Amino acid sequence: MAIDKSKVAIGFIVAGILTVFFGTVLTFVGPIIIDEQVVKNTVIDPNNEMSYTMWKDVPVPFYMSVYFFNILNPKEILNGEKPMVEQKGPYVYRKHIQKDNITFHANGTVSYREYRKYFFEPSMSSGNESDVVTIPNMLVLGAAIMMENLPFPVRLMMSATFKTFKEGPFLTKAIGELMWGYDSGLVDFLNKYLPGMLPTSGKFGLFADFNGSDTGLFTINTGKDDIRKVHKVDSWNGLTELNYWRTPQCNMINGTAGQMWPPFMTRESTLPFYSPDACRSMELVYQRDGQMKGIPLYRYVAPKTLFANGTDYAPNEGFCPCRQSGLLNVSSCRHNSPVFISHPHFFNADPVLLDYVLGLNPTEDEHGLFIDIHPLTGVPLNVSIRLQLNLYMKRVSGITETGKISEVVMPMIWFEESGYIDGPILTNFHTNLVILPSVMEYMQYGFITLGLVTIVIAALVHHKVKRSKREGGTPSEGNPSTSTGEKDPLLEDDAD
Numbered sequence: 001m002a003i004d005k006s007k008v009a010i011g012f013i014v015a016g017i018l019t020v021f022f023g024t025v026l027t028f029v030g031p032i033i034i035d036e037q038v039v040k041n042t043v044i045d046p047n048n049e050m051s052y053t054m055w056k057d058v059p060v061p062f063y064m065s066v067y068f069f070n071i072l073n074p075k076e077i078l079n080g081e082k083p084m085v086e087q088k089g090p091y092v093y094r095k096h097i098q099k100d101n102i103t104f105h106a107n108g109t110v111s112y113r114e115y116r117k118y119f120f121e122p123s124m125s126s127g128n129e130s131d132v133v134t135i136p137n138m139l140v141l142g143a144a145i146m147m148e149n150l151p152f153p154v155r156l157m158m159s160a161t162f163k164t165f166k167e168g169p170f171l172t173k174a175i176g177e178l179m180w181g182y183d184s185g186l187v188d189f190l191n192k193y194l195p196g197m198l199p200t201s202g203k204f205g206l207f208a209d210f211n212g213s214d215t216g217l218f219t220i221n222t223g224k225d226d227i228r229k230v231h232k233v234d235s236w237n238g239l240t241e242l243n244y245w246r247t248p249q250c251n252m253i254n255g256t257a258g259q260m261w262p263p264f265m266t267r268e269s270t271l272p273f274y275s276p277d278a279c280r281s282m283e284l285v286y287q288r289d290g291q292m293k294g295i296p297l298y299r300y301v302a303p304k305t306l307f308a309n310g311t312d313y314a315p316n317e318g319f320c321p322c323r324q325s326g327l328l329n330v331s332s333c334r335h336n337s338p339v340f341i342s343h344p345h346f347f348n349a350d351p352v353l354l355d356y357v358l359g360l361n362p363t364e365d366e367h368g369l370f371i372d373i374h375p376l377t378g379v380p381l382n383v384s385i386r387l388q389l390n391l392y393m394k395r396v397s398g399i400t401e402t403g404k405i406s407e408v409v410m411p412m413i414w415f416e417e418s419g420y421i422d423g424p425i426l427t428n429f430h431t432n433l434v435i436l437p438s439v440m441e442y443m444q445y446g447f448i449t450l451g452l453v454t455i456v457i458a459a460l461v462h463h464k465v466k467r468s469k470r471e472g473g474t475p476s477e478g479n480p481s482t483s484t485g486e487k488d489p490l491l492e493d494d495a496d
Contacts, residue, residue: 005461005462006465006469009459009465010462013455013458013459015451015458016453016454017451018451019451020447020452020455021451023443023444023447023448023450024444024448026440026444027444027445034440038263038377042223042263042378043222043223043230044110044223044224045222050428051379054379054425055099055259056099057098058097058419060419060425061422062095062097062417062418062419063093063418064092064095064118065091065093065415066089066093066179066413066415067091067413067415068089068091068133068175068412068413069085069412069414070086070088070135071083071134071170072085074134074169077170077406078403078405079404080403081406082356082357083356084359085358085359085360085411087359088126088127089125089127090125091131092121092124093118093121094118094119095417096117097115098114099114100113100115100214101217108221108222108223108224109219109221109222110219110220110222111217112218113214113215113216114218115212115214116210116213116214118211120176127175129175129179130174130176132174132175133172134171135171136169136170136391136393136412137167137168137169137170138337139167139184139186139187139204140167140169141169141391142337142339142391144401145394146336147399148396152397152398155396155397155399158399159398159400159401161189162186163401165186167184167401168401169402169403169405178206179205181203181204181205182204182205184203206389206412215276215277220232220234220257221234223262227262227263228262229262231256232255232256232262233253233254233255233256233257233274236274236276240253241253242280244280244332245280245318246318246319250280250315251318254281254283255272255273255274257273260379260380261373261378263377263378264376265375265378269286269375270283270285270286271284271300271371271373278341279330279332284300284301284370284371285301285302286298286299286300287299287370292372292382293426294434295381296376297374297375297381297382298372298375299370299372299373300370300372302348302368302369306348307327307328307342307348307349308325309324312325313325323340323392323409324349324352324409325350326342326346326348326349327340327390327409328342338391338393339389339391339392340390340391341388341389342387342390342409342411343362343367343368343387343388344366344386344414345360345362345388347363347367348362349362356406357408357410360411369384369386369387370383370384372420380421382419382420384416384417386415387414387415388415389411389412389413390409390411391412392409392410393405393407393408394406394407
């Protein structure tokens with residue numbers, strides 16, 4: 001049976017047009033399908049196995065690295081000289097996070113408490129918890145500032161109390177004791193006769209209240225009704241706003257709980273989150289694009305305005321009374337203790353702070369904080385939150401322990417909480433959210449390319465067949481090949 005090449009070519013042209021049409025439709029439908037999958041997998045729902053597990057148990061290895069500022073000249077400080085410090089550390093702790101008391105509500109929110117535990121990692125540390133360092137004694141120097149405006153006899157009595165319990169202006173103790181607490185007769189005395197003055201009723205330590213504790217009762221949006229609200233805080237400990245600060249704006253509880261963010265981020269998006277440890281909401285801003293093992297990311301960093309004072313950045317006036325820019329006064333949520341938070345080594349702070357203390361050397365690579373986000377899903381891929389704890393100290397008359405200490409914001413420790421996605425979770429993430437969308441994208445362009453190539457080739461074949469037929473003609477037209485009895489090879493092909 002003879003095959004009509006002209007009709008076959010037309011058939012291929014039609015098939016090519018359909019393939020191009022399918023590829024074109026896929027360019028519009030493909031992103032919608034991907035977005036629907038992202039929405040489905042980022043809603044906080046126990047049925048979403050991968051994302052729910054990441055949210056509930058945070059299976060990513062998380063570490064807290066602590067650096068101490070060891071004081072080298074405590075006697076000279078008491079005589080009014082500049083403090084001289086050397087950084088010791090890191091002392092690294094593996095942080096285990098787990099959410100408990102998870103309760104879903106009918107209004108599209110979920111409540112939970114997040115518990116944290118810390119385990120020392122000697123192999124990752126530059127020393128041991130038995131290492132000894134000297135830092136300011138918060139119980140003495142902090143209390144001195146708190147009592148500065150009390151009657152002089154009261155200050156004298158407090159100074160006598162310090163001497164009774166042999167509490168001096170500086171502490172020389174092991175890292176483990178300073179971190180997780182040490183027995184203090186003064187602490188027992190104050191808790192007995194001035195209950196509520198101290199944040200702890202047991203041992204006194206910089207992180208004594210952290211290990212085994214929770215960060216409060218969070219209620220956040222599940223994203224079920226609106227994916228743009230997923231992970232955003234609805235309330236914390238039943239509060240929709242704070243009462244630590246002086247303006248409604250500063251008391252707002254904004255953003256997420258700081259672990260995940262809504263999907264479909266752009267370079268104009270910011271990363272707002274509420275930090276119970278900092279007693280406030282904070283917001284990071286886009287810095288640059290990047291990649292982590294083939295996965296695209298946006299890097300977000302702290303703007304210079306984050307810890308700026310009210311003079312340099314008016315919206316921060318509510319966080320005052322302020323000192324130099326680069327310091328956040330957290331005394332209002334730390335029992336009025338003169339404690340300030342900053343970036344490590346006073347990075348991005350007023351340069352005058354560096355003049356008061358010898359031994360500091362701020363750099364962005366070592367002391368700036370960042371979060372790397374996968375913009376399509378809002379999932380952090382790499383996190384490094386770095387903060388420094390400082391004590392404001394100076395001479396207070398009547399409290400002889402303060403000697404002739406010059407007015408200074410004294411760095412005590414800085415710590416970095418870090419973690420990144422790796423292993424099977426990263427592989428699963430890469431497959432579902434990078435490879436599959438890429439395959440779909442290549443498919444749509446592949447269909448369009450294949451369709452166009454098919455159309456072009458089929459059109460050329462069709463044109464060639466038509467031209468051959470016109471040139472071949474019939475015997476009545478006096479074709480020389482038919483008059484000599486020879487067969488035209490083109491017609492022979494058609495016969496076949």
